[in-house]
Amino acid sequence: MSTQDWIIETDGIKRGFDTPAGRFWALKGITIRIPAGRFVILKGRSGSGKTTLMNILNSLDDPTEGSVTFRGRFLKDLSQRERENLRRKEMGFVFQSVSLIPSLNAIQNVEFSMRLAGLKINKENHARAEECLKLVGLGNRMTHMSAEMSGGEQQRVAIARAFAHHPGIIFADEPTAELDSAMAAHVTELFKEMTRKEGITVLMTTHDVGLMGAADMTIELSDGNLVEAREHKEAQEPQELSQQ
Ligand SMILES: Nc1ncnc2c1ncn2[C@@H]1O[C@H](COP(=O)(O)OP(=O)(O)OP(=O)(O)O)[C@@H](O)[C@H]1O
Numbered sequence: 073m074s075t076q077d078w079i080i081e082t083d084g085i086k087r088g089f090d091t092p093a094g095r096f097w098a099l100k101g102i103t104i105r106i107p108a109g110r111f112v113i114l115k116g117r118s119g120s121g122k123t124t125l126m127n128i129l130n131s132l133d134d135p136t137e138g139s140v141t142f143r144g145r146f147l148k149d150l151s152q153r154e155r156e157n158l159r160r161k162e163m164g165f166v167f168q169s170v171s172l173i174p175s176l177n178a179i180q181n182v183e184f185s186m187r188l189a190g191l192k193i194n195k196e197n198h199a200r201a202e203e204c205l206k207l208v209g210l211g212n213r214m215t216h217m218s219a220e221m222s223g224g225e226q227q228r229v230a231i232a233r234a235f236a237h238h239p240g241i242i243f244a245d246e247p248t249a250e251l252d253s254a255m256a257a258h259v260t261e262l263f264k265e266m267t268r269k270e271g272i273t274v275l276m277t278t279h280d281v282g283l284m285g286a287a288d289m290t291i292e293l294s295d296g297n298l299v300e301a302r303e304h305k306e307a308q309e310p311q312e313l314s315q316q
């Protein structure tokens with residue numbers, strides 16, 4: 073692979089936290105490459121360093137040692153404003169708890185993140201927001217407020233919101249933790265579909281071993297160390313998702 077096939081590359085990332093008991097190393101030297109356009113699962117026990125690593129990769133936090141490049145740019149060379157722009161335009165985020173803006177309906181929530189990414193909500197971008205909600209099976213929920221949607225539906229709006237502005241990567245930290253197993257599998261398939269249809273990279277953390285078969289690559293952490301980073305040639309393809 074040439075360098076442009078990797079959206080993120082890290083070199084020896086360490087992250088130390090100063091605690092009353094001394095310095096605690098949450099990451100102890102992580103060197104990984106995240107392939108562009110693939111569905112990557114980050115796994116490991118609670119406390120192994122997944123969230124710490126994700127926050128360094130998305131530029132919210134800095135490593136104590138080591139470096140990260142995003143699309144070839146060293147994150148440490150970027151100002152806070154440049155990082156914020158990077159997160160709004162080139163990244164998307166899905167969290168464990170759904171975080172829709174309650175005063176906006178489904179399509180307005182999607183359009184809000186498109187605005188943050190610098191897009192004007194003209195006819196074309198409004199159609200894009202509609203397309204994204206249709207892709208996640210919510211063509212019939214466009215004007216519903218979050219209080220009028222189930223947890224799984226709200227999380228699907230959050231996914232539509234995360235990819236509507238054509239980010240290079242979506243960071244999803246345990247996005248299925250509050251969903252039942254059928255909806256967790258559905259959401260995982262949606263992420264996989266985003267990689268295939270839109271060329272977006274998805275980096276998702278999960279504890280759920282049942283979801284791991286869908287990954288193109290799994291990265292495993294244990295006590296702040298990299299256990300393995302393995303690409304799977306024969307990841308399960310998503311089933312055709314029905315438009316609801
Ligand atoms: N600000 C901090 N100060 C001190 N220690 C921290 C801090 N943030 C994280 N840690 C420690 O670093 C380790 C890794 O935390 P992290 O949140 O990355 O784990 P995780 O793999 O995401 O776990 P989980 O699956 O429970 O979300 C933990 O032992 C945690 O207590």
Ligand SMILES: [Mg+2]
Nearest residue numbers: 122123124245
């Ligand atoms: Mg975590």
